[in-house]
Amino acid sequence: MDETSTLHATGVKMHDAMLQASQKKFRPILMTSIASVIGMLPMAFGRGIGYEIRSSCGIGVVGGLLFAMFLTLYSIPAAFYVSHKNK
Numbered sequence: 001m002d003e004t005s006t007l008h009a010t011g012v013k014m015h016d017a018m019l020q021a022s023q024k025k026f027r028p029i030l031m032t033s034i035a036s037v038i039g040m041l042p043m044a045f046g047r048g049i050g051y052e053i054r055s056s057c058g059i060g061v062v063g064g065l066l067f068a069m070f071l072t073l074y075s076i077p078a079a080f081y082v083s084h085k086n087k
Contacts, residue, residue, distance in 0.1 A: 001080050008084075018081050026073065033069035037062055 003025060007017035044058030 014085055022077060029072055033065055037065050
């Protein structure tokens with residue numbers, strides 16, 4: 001949202017600023033989230049000694065990362081746009 005505010009302050013319309021900022025930040029956010037989720041999959045679905053304890057933690061972390069990715073990419077920008085579209 002900082003990128004959107006910066007673009008809007010330079011004179012770009014809010015809708016165009018949202019689109020430009022989303023295009024610029026989409027790939028890094030997606031790649032970081034996917035790498036984190038893939039890194040946690042062995043912990044979430046692994047087998048071996050003590051997997052019962054690690055599995056529940058891993059599943060929670062994977063779920064949290066996926067939920068945070070969804071919020072970061074879709075919900076928060078939409079809420080920001082709705083609250084600032086008339087400015």
